[in-house]
Amino acid sequence: MIFADAFAWLLDPVNWSGGKSIPVRVGIHLLYCLGAVLGASLIAVPLGLYVGHTGRGGVVLVGGSNALRALPTLGLVTFLYLIAGGGTVGVLIGLIVLAVPPILAGAYAGIQDVDRGVVDAARGMGMTGSQRLWRVEVPNALPLLVGGLRNATLQVVATASVAAYVGIETLGRPLLDGLRVLDYGQFVGGAILIAVLAVVLDVVLAGVGRLVVPAGLRLSAAPAGRTRSRRTQRGRREEPVPVESGGSTA
Amino acid sequence: MKRTLAVIVASAALVVSACGSKEDLGGSGQQAASGEVVVGSADFTENKILAEIYAGALKATGATVSVRSGIGARELVVKALQDKSLGVVPEYTGNLLNYFDKTNTTTEAEEVYTALKSKTPAGLEVLEKSDAEDKDVLVVTKATADGGVKSIADLGSGKYALGAAGEWAQRWETKVKDLYGVTFTEIKTTDAGGPITVDALKNGTVQVINLYTTSADIKANGFVELEDPKTMYPAQNIVPLLRSDAVDAKGKEALDKVSAALTTENLADLVKRVDVDKETVANVAADFLKTVTL
Amino acid sequence: MTAVGDIAKYLGDAGTRAALLDMLLDHVYLSLVPLVVSVVLAVLLGLLCHRFRQVNATLIGMSNIVYTIPSLALFAIIPALIGTQVLDPLNVIIALTVYTTALLVRPVAEALAAVPAHVTAAATAMGFRPLRRFLTVELPLSVPVLAAGVRVGSVSNISLVSVGALIGTGGLGTLFTDGFRQRYLAPIIIGIVLTLVLALVVDLLLVLLRNRLTPWARVGKP
Structure with a gap:
């Protein structure tokens, strides 16, 4: 019954035109999310790569990134609104703070998890530090790095709804408005839109991941456990590319 | 998939209510039935102050009282009264009447109040309205x-x-x-x-x-x-809306005394003390109660 | 600085301090009950995943979807789904339980799957029944992974509870909405600091608990 109301709201033409239409809100929601993930990547990827590559500051990094995770987004957004006198900057920073830890974790763990033997081999071949980083470690770290980006995107898309509290017209607007007056149709409709957006972005990123991750790496990218054996077999059949050539294409 | 989710939710609910019964979470709905009066408020300063004043007045009659503050708009608050999460809330005659009676066209204070009394759903009631108004x-x-x-x-x-x-x-x-x-x-x-x-x-x-x-x-x-010569906005006298069985006769009498003591001017002053001077809602409400003989 | 003065003034009021303590306790309750419940649920579900491949695929897929639902939405839709009161703290607790369980199921299933076959074989050979083997061998061996998941879960729960303030059950989150409406930084800053401190303390306790439960991890360390 609730879901029937939600679909009625979603299909109502009134909600598809004008300045407050669903497409406009989806656009604004997307804009903030992309901005946040991009901003967070600019901070977190270089930092994660640096710490992973040099091995310096790992403890500080993990501790700091856990502390960031504990920062309540609502608190940060309201705080920054009052300081900056507007919602835009506050929401962006709040979402960036939310996105940094998973991306950082992905980049750092990605580099860390690269087989030391592989790195040593690269050193033995006479590669310099930066050659090792860009031609061996980064390509090998891509699966986990993309995983971190996907986690960050999921969280940011779901949390950008809080932005509506400080007057930003994201998809959180129908959520908050519906909640105020207990209009479950509007409310659940908004939630469905956000969830769909998150799933679509996740699928897109998964696709991007498949494109950028060197083919040879997919063998080791599969998760542990039962699924590993299955995927490895399938991977072998589909991708008879040796690891070395996979590494050099990236 | 839905079934699995239902199982997760249901078993979580079971476990939680099992451990939850021993814990005491201030103002939780479960206690409302056992003699505690829960005063609720919508999410703006004035309403919070009024809720705190009501709570203080009820406490003075010997009742056990807790406050649930900043709940949301009227729709949510009324729902919470009906499902017994709340006992009393500070309300405004005109908007409340329009909510209970969507076809209402009355705007004058006495008429609004009379209509409101007859339109309030069974189980809920409004007490005497105050002269204080917040339109x-x-x-x-x-x-x-x-x-x-x-x-x-x-x-x-x-x-x-x-x-x-x-x-x-x-x-x-x-x-x-x-x-x-x-x-x-x-x-x-x-x-x-x-x-x-x-x-x-x-x-x-x-x-x-x-x-x-x-x-x-x-x-x-x-x-x-802006002037409103055709009185689009109805009179908005402050009035306690409550679930009839949540408050006893002594409590209702105390709330009536509060309503009698409130004026638009002293209410505006209380709001200013919180929003501008950053005094706490509790202190401002307590100061006001000192001026009321309960 | 005025912010410092404001905070001093804000904390100077005894009633405020008592209210802060109440909010903090609410916050602990709202964030940690789901954590405990989800550990139990995740272990049970992880066991199911481990034993039945079908369940595994379904649950993992589901736990990914759960994470796309905005927390605010989940908090508020639960009364409509299971008939709780609209202001019941249970709504927040159940929602957070769903999130945390979703977070934990996958690592637990993987940790159970990662227990070396020769270890379980040895336990079986020693005459351990499946239940005993699970409780005394497989489960303890997956504690490090479980603990890592629980640490992330506790931090994110503690930060998520605040969002509940938008529906009237927010623990320390109430400080954010109150402070915002009054344009008053003091309560917001205090809310953020208390949330961080709470997360830190709980995390430390979890690390201690993990070390307690995995005595073998210390063997061989200097």
């Missing part, structure tokens, strides 16, 4: 007012954008058109008379906003209240 009011900047906008009628058709809480359009968009022929270029959802609304007017995102007459922001920013 909705449309305000503009001084510059706009100097440009000739003194009354709602001057807003014209499609000239200005309005900022108001999410439920405004649903409640007033048709009425303002019928009474004054006024339409807006946009009705921007802000919040219920809070910072988002005020900032939207200050930075020019909108040219008209919906505030409340006791709001400290009007004077602080030199905003001008």
